[in-house]
Amino acid sequence: MLAFTMRRLLATVPVMAIVAIIVFSLLYLTPGDPAAVLAGEQATAADIERLRIALGLDQPFLTRFGQWIGGVVQGDLGTSVFSRRPVMDLIIQRLEPTIALTVASLLIAVAIALPLGIIAAWRSGGIVDRVAMSFAVLGFSVPVFVLSYLLIMLFSVELKILPVQGYVPIAYGIGPFLSHLILPALSLGIVNAALIARITRAAMLEVLNQDYIRVARAKGLSVRKVLLKHALKNAAVPIVTVIGISFALLISGVVVTETVFNIPGLGRLTVDAILRRDYPVIQGVILVFSATYVVVNLLVDLSYGLFDPRIKY
Amino acid sequence: MTAANTVSNVVPQRSAFHIWRRHPNLTVGTAMLLIAIFAAIAAPWLGTIDPQLIAPFNRLQTPDSQFWFGGDLIGRDVYSRTIYGARVSLAVGLGVAICGISLGLVVGLLSGFVSWVDSVLMRVMDGLMAIPSILLAVALISLTGASLKNVIIAISIAEVPRVARLVRSVVLSLKERPYVEAAITSGTPFVSILLRHILPNTLAPLLVQGTYIFASAVLIEAILSFIGAGTPPTTPSWGNIIAEGRSVFSIAPHIVLFPGIALSFTVLGVNLLGDGLRDAYDPRFVSRA
Numbered sequence: 001m002l003a004f005t006m007r008r009l010l011a012t013v014p015v016m017a018i019v020a021i022i023v024f025s026l027l028y029l030t031p032g033d034p035a036a037v038l039a040g041e042q043a044t045a046a047d048i049e050r051l052r053i054a055l056g057l058d059q060p061f062l063t064r065f066g067q068w069i070g071g072v073v074q075g076d077l078g079t080s081v082f083s084r085r086p087v088m089d090l091i092i093q094r095l096e097p098t099i100a101l102t103v104a105s106l107l108i109a110v111a112i113a114l115p116l117g118i119i120a121a122w123r124s125g126g127i128v129d130r131v132a133m134s135f136a137v138l139g140f141s142v143p144v145f146v147l148s149y150l151l152i153m154l155f156s157v158e159l160k161i162l163p164v165q166g167y168v169p170i171a172y173g174i175g176p177f178l179s180h181l182i183l184p185a186l187s188l189g190i191v192n193a194a195l196i197a198r199i200t201r202a203a204m205l206e207v208l209n210q211d212y213i214r215v216a217r218a219k220g221l222s223v224r225k226v227l228l229k230h231a232l233k234n235a236a237v238p239i240v241t242v243i244g245i246s247f248a249l250l251i252s253g254v255v256v257t258e259t260v261f262n263i264p265g266l267g268r269l270t271v272d273a274i275l276r277r278d279y280p281v282i283q284g285v286i287l288v289f290s291a292t293y294v295v296v297n298l299l300v301d302l303s304y305g306l307f308d309p310r311i312k313y
Numbered sequence: 314m315t316a317a318n319t320v321s322n323v324v325p326q327r328s329a330f331h332i333w334r335r336h337p338n339l340t341v342g343t344a345m346l347l348i349a350i351f352a353a354i355a356a357p358w359l360g361t362i363d364p365q366l367i368a369p370f371n372r373l374q375t376p377d378s379q380f381w382f383g384g385d386l387i388g389r390d391v392y393s394r395t396i397y398g399a400r401v402s403l404a405v406g407l408g409v410a411i412c413g414i415s416l417g418l419v420v421g422l423l424s425g426f427v428s429w430v431d432s433v434l435m436r437v438m439d440g441l442m443a444i445p446s447i448l449l450a451v452a453l454i455s456l457t458g459a460s461l462k463n464v465i466i467a468i469s470i471a472e473v474p475r476v477a478r479l480v481r482s483v484v485l486s487l488k489e490r491p492y493v494e495a496a497i498t499s500g501t502p503f504v505s506i507l508l509r510h511i512l513p514n515t516l517a518p519l520l521v522q523g524t525y526i527f528a529s530a531v532l533i534e535a536i537l538s539f540i541g542a543g544t545p546p547t548t549p550s551w552g553n554i555i556a557e558g559r560s561v562f563s564i565a566p567h568i569v570l571f572p573g574i575a576l577s578f579t580v581l582g583v584n585l586l587g588d589g590l591r592d593a594y595d596p597r598f599v600s601r602a
Contacts, residue, residue: 285448
């Protein structure tokens with residue numbers, strides 16, 4: 001297990017290296033002059049030149065890449081061309097809301113998707129199955145921001161029981177923190193639940209057809225025990241895998257949801273950086289998000305052994 | 314058309330009704346997509362006015378018999394903008410499906426056939442896959458400038474790894490099949506093997522994948538426009554209209570609502586079409602459904 005963990009950990013290094021190379025090379029690979037595009041239409045030649053130096057575009061590719069990657073491994077993601085502050089500081093400041101939103105959405109998604117997928121598989125072909133799967137298709141066809149606005153309209157504008165937008169840090173009290181978090185987390189959670197529910201259903205169907213399930217029922221175990229203990233545990237590997245994959249969906253969702261609900265997190269930082277053409281910040285956010293995605297999927301891989309002792313490393 | 318079940322014709326001919334009964338997803342999805350395509354093509358004749366026409370008196374106008382979807386922040390007709398917006402979404406969906414699949418096909422075929430290229434290309438694909446597609450598109454567009462062409466290219470690049478992996482896995486499994494091995498040993502030219510044995514077998518999975526790419530491209534375009542990194546504001550697109558209506562959402566929800574419904578309708582249609590196609594070509598799923 002330890003050897004496998006180390007091997008798997010080492011395998012993430014080339015992936016992250018390639019992510020870094022891709023993100024960095026975009027500046028050089030894109031056609032045209034990125035300094036001119038980033039500087040905007042009103043920029044003077046001097047502005048463009050200043051930006052070119054700030055981005056290091058005046059230096060040869062390899063020199064600049066060496067400097068940049070040397071900084072990145074030490075936690076230096078460069079300096080924002082807009083606020084002139086270290087990108088790492090900007091990211092750390094915005095971390096809390098994004099982590100809160102991501103964790104809450106993931107919890108909601110799993111809490112909706114698992115029961116739905118399990119019941120749909122158990123009663124496959126029945127009315128519950130049809131309704132659940134229609135919900136699932138609908139869930140990943142409705143864009144996060146449309147769902148967000150529908151929820152705002154219902155809970156904030158009509159019923160007036162939840163705030164329209166904003167974020168309250170957890171340090172300012174758990175009540176206001178949760179009341180501001182629930183709508184964004186719900187919209188993001190529902191969209192992710194759709195994907196997870198579909199895979200849960202498929203994985204459970206596969207397992208429920210096995211002989212040992214019939215044996216378990218025949219020897220008199222309750223439906224609940226058979227479904228949760230015998231079936232779910234054996235269907236866990238694909239379910240955990242899709243939860244890991246859905247994390248990518250969650251990251252894109254965060255960017256949108258934070259915009260809709262005006263949450264000062266990493267997503268909002270990205271959107272502001274786009275509007276201000278602040279490429280170092282965009283670069284830094286992409287690296288952080290991609291690294292998180294890689295780590296989450298590493299944890300998913302490592303978790304397989306917990307659910308299925310037959311998987312030996 | 315009746316089901317002709319003669320001895321010589323073992324497979325009964327399917328009537329339209331039969332197809333609908335067996336593949337409701339396929340039928341409903343196709344119908345929904347056709348409606349969206351019709352709206353995009355026939356936009357000027359569907360009772361629309363100039364989607365850019367500013368009429369200050371119609372600012373935040375609520376929907377009525379004259380302005381079916383109401384007016385936006387500066388008095389433009391939301392109905393006309395929504396109908397014209399279908400053009401951008403469908404163009405991006407189709408453009409990305411075509412570019413993404415073509416690029417992915419080339420990468421996948423190279424990986425499947427040339428083993429030294431394989432390890433390099435697949436590592437690059439792993440890296441690309443680790444970057445969330447929206448952020449990759451955001452980075453590309455911020456460097457090249459927002460235009461319809463750049464949006465299509467940026468989303469296509471983000472979709473390439475998935476197609477490449479799919480094609481590669483088909484090629485690798487086909488290479489082991491006796492009939493392909495026989496073709497290789499008997500000296501069949503590579504191009505013939507490719508055209509006769511490999512490409513026809515990638516067609517069905519790529520068609521299914523293509524619909525999912527289409528759906529995800531439409532969504533990503535809307536998100537990009539919504540966060541200000543997509544279609545330029547001068548062109549009405551569903552994401553743009555929603556972004557413009559954002560600030561006045563609580564007093565004029567119709568600006569967000571109607572393009573939102575159009576967007577969900579189109580993506581739902583394409584997703585149903587994809588599910589239907591998958592069921593139709595992969596009988597494993599039909600028996601389960």
